[in-house]
Amino acid sequence: MKSLKKILAATFSMLFLFSFAACGNSGVSSSSGNQGENSSSSAEEGGGTVKSGTIDIFLPIDADSETALKNVGNSYAKMMKGKGVNVRINVRSSQDPQGYITSVDGLLKYPDKQAGDIIQANTVAQYYGTGKLVDFTPYLNSKNPYNENKVWKTTLREDAYRTDDKTQEIYNLSMEGNALVAFYNKKIFAQYDVEVPSDWNSLISALDTLKLAGYTAPLGLNYDAGGLDSNNFNWVQQMYMDQYFRDMIDDAHSQSSDYSYISEIDDVWEYDAADPLNDSRKGYSYNFTRVVNSYFKDGSKYNTKSARYAEMMKNMKKLVSYSSSDYSNSVVRQRFQQDALAAEGKNYELKSRVAVYLLRLDYITDHQKSLGQALGKANGILPISELSQMLGWFPLPAMPNNGGAGAPAADNVRTLGGPDHHPFALVNRDADKTALCMDFLKYLFSPTGFDEYYKHYKNLGKVCAMQCYLKDYTLPAEVSIAGKLNFDGDCSTNPYRLFANWYTENTGIMAPSGKVQTLVNSQIADYLRADGDGSDWASYGANIYNIMADGFSNYASWRKLKWNDLAAYTSANVNYSTDPMN
Template sequence: MRKNLSRALSVTLAGAMVVGTMAGTGLTAKAADTTSGDKTTITVNVQAGPGAETAWKAVADAYMEKNPDVNVVVDLKPTEGYGDWLQNVFTSGGDTTTDIVNINLAGATKTGKSINFLEYADMDSPYSDGIWTDQFEFRQQVVDQANGTWDALSLDSVQVVWLYNKDIFEEVGVQPPKTWDEFVDVCQKLMDAGYQPLSVAGDFDSFWSTYMGWLAQIYADQTTRSMINVYRAQKGDYCYDPDVDADWEYDPADPFNDDTWKVNTNTVRAYKAFKDGEYDPASEGMRTVWTNLAKVFPKYAGGDAFFGTKDGIPLFYQGKAAITLDGAWRLVNYKNDMEKIASGEEITNKDEKIEGVQKFNIGTFNMPSMEGEGIEAPARTIEVANGFLGAVKKDKEHDAKVVDFLMFFSSSEGMGTYINAGIEDGLVINGPSLVYDVELPEDVAVLFEGLEFIGNCQKGSGTMLARGMASTNGDIQESYRQFYDYSYDYLSGKTTIDDWLAAHKANLEQYFPESMEKSGISESDLENPQNAPTGQ
């Protein structure tokens, strides 16, 4: 039986938020050993990053002590060009010694060429008292139930949260808000006390891929929860699984109700719903969302300066702004930065030095829920499992050895070894591990004590219409640029909410055909959504 859901962290900024341990260090790759006597050689070729090499070598050493017949080679690769290198491994043979990789960057080249972990999921683990997938939060893994494949092991939790200066909140006499109206009230009181309430980036990159884009998705999700009833897999659909889908019922009160292991979704049905006008980007719910966003931005985020802000951290660190938006990894970054200041070192963010840093007590609060017409459920956030460890498929005997190593890595002992060794060498963890019973250093564990996981909004097609029109195979930049332009005009007071809604709908309709083409979905597919899309 799986661990109780109360332990779940429900944590992909859709596979895009690769942070913390994924930051490159430009290490030069060395040729990996291919033989070691009669030993099996397992080669780890994931991306390099601060503390990553130390962490992986610690795990390798601990594993080899238990398994003297295996030689684990840690050969980390630079992040720059990693995707091209990895795709070459799968398409051209590349480095034939390669085993463990960050498989999310392999694209379609991995198809049929990577180990399917589902074949090993229910096997007893030598490194725990049960089966392999009882060692960690299996339900947060991305499993293709239609094809019966699971090729990426993700054990890091990532959560987007609001971070605040506890000292300023205490001085002003305010508490972390739970609703959007309370959020507006807190911001006004902070401004009246002489502080800039929020420090959040407001440039194009923010609206496209980070902070404002996150908020657009998080709050659109409050308005689209019931659409799961339209684009869920229905009986007769190519992706319908009676063991999963037959008894599923929609429950907006349960933030984990639509997790991927509970219900299958059919993207073709989502596209059809948009074309038929059933999935409306200019709904009353979206009116509520953007009316509320305009109560806060840009007024409480620096006024006109908000749109020119590329980094919200400096003002927050300087004690000039009381609240910022970031991932939970900021808690560890802040701790490390304060230690640097204490030892006389400079600190930077996004390669820019931060002057006048103030030390303060830092806290977090989750997304305040919006209320009003079209709001269907409490706010969730972006909570994803990160890591995406996959393995190149070889012969069965070798594959079993590789999986055995990953069983150790994903045990409490293996992950504890990894994290503790890495932290000593600058590894920044993004949040609590998805591996059960991992003991973190006390000064790190305390940072995450206040986190509460409230569900991931990036599931199914719930945020499909939140920003510009995207596709299942990447964003459409021209559509996102339009989204930024009319959002800028609206938030700066040049247009009305009616103008924003009309522009948003026109934008998505304009790029709908391109999105379908990039997603491999045709008009014929929309007429037969029960069939797997052919693009023909």
């Protein structure tokens, strides 16, 4: 049985590597320094002292985020210089996703040979639990002198500091939360008399109307190799897998004799598919062994051989029938922009346009900039007032419940997003360096720090369209846009996601015939491209299940489980009382 203190805030670790920057990074050199009124950390926090030194920030962010962080660094420097502590803040950025991963991997392997203190570590989650990264837990339980001396974590939304499921430690802090939505152009919808969809049937009706108007493939849902890996088919599929298999959180819920049971929360927890926060880790825990058993056991209603999975994939195939097998994410972006430009009088044929684009909220800033440049606006940025008249978005609707064995477990859809937009992690160096960096992060995650950060966007008139994770903080009006920005729940917290399509914790897991992710995606691609209405999922689902089962022993070895044989988790006498990870 686990203690409440150990996993009170536990959630799923996020595995998305990169998203397009909403609100950027470069180099800051300035003087910055000390902690509010205190110059040292407690022993519980690490025992270091805030003193003069250097903070190296290395993040995969854009030029605007770079300038925004410079604002924070300069403000912090000015304040701390008055306290007699001089700190140099260097900021480096990378806009090459794979290059950044390689660089951070090298940094964590040989930290004494490379500079870098504040980084994005969810790109290299293999270093969680190795001692290479600082666990934020004790620091979050300390006071933040830059926010009325309140306990730091009480000033942040829970998603700002999600706990890693595997290690039960906190390695990432997030300023903002993302969400996947459906974008459209308001003028185009009005031109073709399209109602903004509010449910599945009205979404299909809207797409049918657009096709009748002349759009060849009106839906921006790419299912090329990149789309099947992540952006954007897989992202959309994850949302619907959570709808269909929401009850996994009930079947995997910790029971009184389980190793994972926490009496303070599990005694009172009740399953409620209608509650988008039902599996929030502050009031819920699950047993990893129960997840494996529920997915892989004979006759499971959760795996790819189930009637529910077949029904979900039939609906996914219906969606891609409004898209094109030639679409990549870059092509979809271009065609959605052309749709917006056509609404402004530019000449683009309907066959080269996308009318509905499924992507995350941070795309809004990219769209604002692209249109601003194409339309020759000042500073290359479309004014928010004009953007608001053009760009709209709506939440993806739930797939229909037609009853029977294929019916989804829930009637609501939880978005995909959460705190995966460039979270901050801290390389574990000496105690004084940790104390200094932590003090800077406390300043950043304060009303003053957020004001300094968003000042740059105010000056540009550049929109910031994600949920802020600092409680009681309101985005400046100059960077805000009307529309739904706050979404309750996150599909990635469902433990089902561990084995949804492939081994999402490590996409490199191998089966005897090749990489599991590649093999599974090949099956999905063949199904989506095949003729027919999608009623022939059974053989594809069986193949995917076998691929997953074949790769389990390698996954178990990577995860360092006690038992590598799948039978240990699916036999008649499964051991739920022993933690397979310890």
